[in-house]
Amino acid sequence: MPIKSSEITPEALYRQRRRMIALGLASLTLPLTSGLFANTKEQDMPELGDIDSDGQGKLTATKLETINSYNNYYEFGFAKTDPSQAAKTLITSPWSVEIGGEGADKPGLYDIADLHSEYAIENRIYRFRCVEAWAMVIPWNGIPLAKVIKAAQPNSKARYVRFQTLHDTQQMPNANWAGGPYIEGLTITEAIHPLAMLATGIYNQPLEQQTGAPIRLVVPWKYGFKYAKSIVRIDLVESMPRNTWWRQNPNEYGFYANVNPRFDHPRWSQASERVIGSFGRQKTLLFNGYADQVAYLYPDLSDRRYFY
Amino acid sequence: MRPKRLILAINLVILLLLLGQMLAAIQASDMASELRDTSGRWASYLLLATMLFTPLGYYRPVLRRYLPLRRHLGLWGFALAMMHLLIWVTLEFGFAWALMWQEMDGNLFIWLGLVALLLLVPLALTSNTRAMRKLGYRNWQAWHSLTYVAVPLALGHYLLAQKVVTAEPVLLLVVLVMVLVWRYRHAH
Structure with a gap:
């Protein structure tokens, strides 16, 4: 069955892309004429300078060394510095991602190399906001998630998308911290949103193990724990997947986990964030600054369900 | 080694250890949070350590000769807790x-940590022999039993600040509970 009309990018969103250019989040990397999500070759990515961050003054892309050494990847240990040390031995090539589930009419097994040759790599500079109230600005390289999902030919049962991280007790010293593989999930409309991507690189370098090599989810309007790393399975499913953090602590973490400075974590505030690599704090923005692009997905902005 | 010298040596080791920890923290990707966490962690270790002197001295009377070290550890812990707060503010x-x-x-x-630190202020101020004499030993001891409020609050602060329950604050709390139980049993 082809994609339902409700699952196609709404025209309003299409129009908003021009407004995003005005936001300037991507204007430095992509020529205006090519549109926001136009494909660019890897070597086209220019030097990163200051990025206009819409009302927050200037934001600077976080340094690669910082992005690669300050990580949450509990399968390799709980401390921020653990993954960059312990994950080096994770073998990420060859690697394939299985796409299936009852909602996929055309399931398949994709090698990372196939994905790279099939889809052009796009560059996106996104704000990153961790639920622990720290933030970075990350220049990702990857492919739009929507393209991969549409290739699997979603049917009417494809209401949610479930992502599964590698679970390997041999290679991951802390693989069982959550009692099983790391699971994340999105609604199908979130998953086919043009901002959502499957990243394979940062700063035109392949992802390192600690940042989720070889392929990880990127959903910039949500808290960082939604960005499943080292993905081995993507399933189109009918019922809402129980993501790992929701299962771990349902009072503190839920399914949607959209960034909202007005809904605090039960134990700390989400009103502001620490920018890694610099001092002081900045205010957190609704949907991490992407409200114009994604707010239409969530009819009731006072519903806490959407924001933890 | 004579107790005085050993106490001095232990203080030197603590100083070097803390300097090493802070130097490592400064080189981390996120210096602010590393310094904040390192100072907080070491404050909890040292403050908890001050509570071990009485029970350990009970079983190993020879250790009582090192009692002055308790004051030093308490002051180190207080200094680190202050630093922890100042790093947060600055x-x-x-x-x-x-x-x-x-x-x-x-x-x-945050409130647990703040109250714990406030409770430590009078203890740090009266940690010298002169204050002890001025207050009288009984009064001084009463004041310093605030430790039994401040340290549990500080460790609760540590436990709740983590995203998940981690082993370290739990271990520290286990030691604390053991000390409290021992204290309760040996109360006059």
Whole structure:
């Protein structure tokens, strides 16, 4: 069955892309004429300078060394510095991602190399906001998630998308911290949103193990724990997947986990964030600054369900 | 080695250890949070250590000769806890009081830490022999039993500040509970 009309990018969103250019989040990397999500070759990515961050003054892309050494990847240990040390031995090539589930009419097994040759790599500079109230600005390289999902030919049962991280007790010293593989999930409309991507690189370098090599989810309007790393399975499913953090602590973490400075974590505030690599704090923005692009997905902005 | 010399040596080891820890923290990707966490962690270790002197001295009377070390550990712990707060105010929040208030509003773990630190202030101020004489030993001891409030609060603060329950604060709390139980049993 082809994609339902409700699952196609709404025209309003299409129009908003021009407004995003005005936001300037991507204007430095992509020529205006090519549109926001136009494909660019890897070597086209220019030097990163200051990025206009819409009302927050200037934001600077976080340094690669910082992005690669300050990580949450509990399968390799709980401390921020653990993954960059312990994950080096994770073998990420060859690697394939299985796409299936009852909602996929055309399931398949994709090698990372196939994905790279099939889809052009796009560059996106996104704000990153961790639920622990720290933030970075990350220049990702990857492919739009929507393209991969549409290739699997979603049917009417494809209401949610479930992502599964590698679970390997041999290679991951802390693989069982959550009692099983790391699971994340999105609604199908979130998953086919043009901002959502499957990243394979940062700063035109392949992802390192600690940042989720070889392929990880990127959903910039949500808290960082939604960005499943080292993905081995993507399933189109009918019922809402129980993501790992929701299962771990349902009072503190839920399914949607959209960034909202007005809904605090039960134990700390989400009103502001620490920018890694610099001092002081900045205010957190609704949907991490992407409200114009994604707010239409969530009819009731006072519903806490959407924001933890 | 004579107790005095050993105490001096232990203080030197602590100083070097803390310097090493701080130097490592400064080189981390996120210096502000590393310094904040390192100072907080070491404050909990040292403050908890001060509570071990009485029970350990009970079983190994020879250790009582090292009692002056308890004061030193307490002062190190207090200094680190102060540093922990100052790093939060300066490096982390850059004196943005409104943001700090938002952070504190309704967040129990910050209040636990703050109250613990406030309780330690009179203890640090009266940690010298002169204050002890002036207060009289009984009064001084009563004041310093505030430790039994401050350290549990500080360790609760540590436990609640983590995203998940981690082993370290739990271990420290286990030691604390053991000390408290021992104390309760040996209360006159």
